[in-house]
Amino acid sequence: MSSNITSSGTSKRHFLSKEWLIEQKSLIALIVLIAVVSVLNEYFFTIDNILNILRQTSVIAILAAGMTLVILTAGIDLSVGSILALCGAFAASMISLEIPVLIAVPVSLLGGAVLGSMAGLIISKGKVQAFIATLVMMTLLRGVTMVYTDGRPISTGFTDVADSFAWFGTGYMFGIPVPVWLMIFVFAGIWYLLNHTRFGRYVYALGGNESATKLSGINVDRIKIGVYSICGLLSALAGIIITSRLSSAQPTAGMGYELDAIAAVVVGGTSLAGGRGYIMGTLIGALIIGVLNNALNLLDVSSYFQMIVKAAVILLAVLVDNKNK
């Protein structure tokens, strides 16, 4: 298992050597951040708070996992927040109609994948830039959500079905919140996909050089549709978690989340130019942002000022990343 994190092609590094430290800088930054905040606030490093941070991070982290795939192909997906809202609303209305969870959830997930694949189709077959195609999808799907919900929240209701649906956002397994488990499964799955399947290899190749990948006999359109579908599916999963947690779907849910997800990917060391990066970096990136949000709250920093601090941290992370290239 030596090639896990460095599968983008760097040669093997020795544990704790200088190169290793440079490569693991986002992890080190996370540890330093945790250490500093732990000293400043005694409540921070408690099991309760750690689980709290992980749960709060899970939604952005799951979005960022899908976003990592897309960005590795040198694309971008701005529609994740809108897919989250639409699929969340869709799931909420199915639950309110007492459609069983085992049907409602897979159908919503499938819906997310289909919406994602539409963006993928526009990008690959229609030869539209990913930014434009997903900007269109973002606006379109937010509009559809508004029309569908009439601008009002959709409650999941007070039925047994709604109670079992609430498990996704509020439940616990072995003392750990369900959204955190979902996050772990998603990252394990994407890690497997990127490092142990042909599809994953093709994702890196496509992002590194599209024409060379095409000339190698690889159906790049299929890979593109694939990554946007997965990204859409994970957006729907994030929507289910949020809806479940609040017992209702908000029409404005997930607004601006696409930027948080992109920030997590970039802080995690994945190149926006494509072809270079790793999924575990994204998890760390999402955690850095999550810990930062939590810490600023604990330290009583006003929410207005929080945005400024967050921007500074993201900029710093990207600058350090560039310097070591």
Added chain:
Amino acid sequence: MKQPILQLNNINKSFPGVKALDGACLNVYPGQVMALLGENGAGKSTLMKVITGIYSLDEGEIRYQDKVVSFNGPRESQKAGISIIHQELNLLPELTIAENIFLGREVTNRFGAINWSLMFEQADLLLKRLKVKHKSSTPLNELSLGEQQMVEIAKALSFESKVIIMDEPTDALTDSEVDSLFVVINELRDEGYGIVYISHRLKEIFEVCDDITVLRDGKFIAEKTVASMDEDTLIELMVGRRLDEQYPRIASTHGTVCLEVKELYAKATHGVSFTLNHGEILGVSGLMGAGRTELMKVIYGALARESGDIILNGQVINPSSSLQALNHGIAYISEDRKGDGLVLGLSVKDNMSLCALKDLSKGWQLDHQAEATSVNDFIRLFNIKTPSMNQIIGNLSGGNQQKVAIAKGLMTKPKVLILDEPTRGVDVGAKKEIYQLINKFKAEGMSIILVSSEMPEVLGMSDRILVMHQGQISGEFSAKEADQEKLMACAVGKNNNEVAA
């Protein structure tokens, strides 16, 4: 001997794990053309980057006009009068010639607005000096590559450079463009410029250079006058060993027809028919733009076919995608490694196995063990110099990159191997290794199409030679009857051999 205008003494430069330069020296004399030679990876490019200050040097000194200097980047060195014309031209195709020449130093009036008429006037003067037949208000993308090169030279002259360094300037030029480049180089020499000429093409060195500096493994090997050298001793200096024969041809055992192309029409292919036998090397010669690469890409399914048939072992295959062609056993190695041949940011392993991953997986899961084994086999078989299979391929020299590209095609176990310019940008030593590999495949019964602009290569390696001109086959020769003059005549379309319609 004259006093050098630019002098590099005992330059050392190390990168983590590699000593790129180890006592490298170079003298540039005013009014002379100095050839800088060495295999890929000998340190030529590093040395150029040390001169311009892109890399700082670890030891040694740079003396320019009798003063020790150190530059902090190309801008400074250019200002001081040292211009480098890179292999890949640094020009902006959408701008006019004049804008390109004066980029960043536009002629302005005192309010900062560009004084177009004055700028065009000055640029026109430079173009006139280089005998370029365009007005400086022409957009650059209307110029041929050779003319664009002239614009780079004009830019160098506009800095009032005293030293002009040209890195592989003829790589993308047609023969007539090369000739006019040489005329300009000769004029510049007579006007007293110091010129450094970096090239892999030994013939050109003997044609245009006065002196030769040879580097090997970052070390200074020799400085000689061209008059005192011949090609063989020069190659020996470069590779440090004697290459007995450049083209190790093996006798062909003519088999039956393997691939047949019938009346093929496509965008840049106009009615091409030919056959390729089992165990044969078919050379395809022609000038740049003759439609050779396009033809090969149609056969490989990467470009659309309009009409005609591609028949493999008696079966019409007409591939409509590269995947289909690969599945039928046709592999194509691109002429353009950087463009569509390799994914430079990925590792040697990832590149090499890219086409063959299906055979290297169990179900949808990659079989890392099988992949590593077969990649390492090829690394050994091809003598690819890389620290490990996980090395990023962009860090390898051109020759080693090319070997990986060929290995990538071979991993699919092809019946027909199409090699498009397999030795472009590859140094002499690796070239011969590649030739030996090609012969090995041939001996194993593989059918090979060798597309090359280097006539000696086509003549030396092929059993049969096709010449293309304007998307058609303008001549076909057996290895015995072919010579450079005949090929050239067909390549320029002189004796219009009409192919039977």
